[in-house]
Amino acid sequence: MEFGIVGLGRMGGNMARRLAQKEIKIAITNRSFNVTEALAGETGHTACKTYADLVAALEKPRIIWLMLPAGEVTETAFSTLLPLLSPGDLVVDGANAHWQDDIPRAARCAEQGIEFADAGVSGGVWGLKNGYCIMFGGSDAAAARLKPYMEALAPTPTDGWLHAGPVGSGHYVKMVHNGIEYGMMQAIAEGFALMKDKSEFKLDLAAISELWRHGSVVRSWLLDLSADFLAEDQNLEEIAPFVADSGEGRWTALAALEQGVPTPVMSLALMMRFASQGKNDYAAKMLAKMRHGFGGHAIKKD
CATH class of the missing domain: 1.10.1040.10 (N-(1-d-carboxylethyl)-l-norvaline Dehydrogenase; domain 2)
Structure with a gap:
């Protein structure tokens, strides 16, 4: 298990559910642990109380997907997670963030040998049933690692997801x-x-x-x-x-x-x-x- 989601609101929670439907098990965490426990009980995912628990539950190299409100909430989570991660890990910001925020975050990750990708996600509350439209930016290596998860989250393995270009391009397109x-x-x-x-x-x-x-x-x-x-x-x-x-x-x-x-x-x-x-x-x-x-x-x- 290499993939974890931080943030289990309407989008993050349903993305976790869709991955479970595709028989992909992940680690999950949320500000309210009762939400995490309830979703873990429903899906079979691994419930983690803290960011440190989430990082420890995943095998290296890890993929951490942030599905949080853009702005201060995402920045706080990013700054808290970064010291816990290891070279080779990949952080994905799936919020509706400003693309210009992606560049400095990617640079901060690169200082520790960590990859960064930005993902714009469309589909709303219907994404669980119909699949999500995902446009993401990052390196070719990051895209290759994300491919199996994109195939599971999208409407079909071949439709509804796109590696748009370098870091920042995903959020720009979104x-x-x-x-x-x-x-x-x-x-x-x-x-x-x-x-x-x-x-x-x-x-x-x-x-x-x-x-x-x-x-x-x-x-x-x-x-x-x-x-x-x-x-x-x-x-x-x-x-x-x-x-x-x-x-x-x-x-x-x-x-x-x-x-x-x-x-x-x-x-x-x-x-x-x-x-x-x-x-x-x-x-x-x-x-x-x-x-x-x-x-x-x-x-x-x-």
């Missing part, structure tokens, strides 16, 4: 992937909002979304998901009009600025998420006051 996701989601949402507003036609949005799933050029997994929830509720009255942004949309917009590449759809989709979070409220109030000032137009009070 960043762009998420930017495209923002744009696609926004376009679908706007289209259905337009149809919902055409009340005189009494359009059946569930039927339309189901129709478009078959033979249409806009068919997609996002449309599949939309068809599922619209079949249950087309009004969505209990849903607050608030959409969070994970951070990768911002990084995509910044990358476009830095590289001088126009990405208006992805960037505007990000702006719409900010607007849904109430960050457009003050600007809208300013607009109302200006319109009142020059034209005497009525102002709607809360």
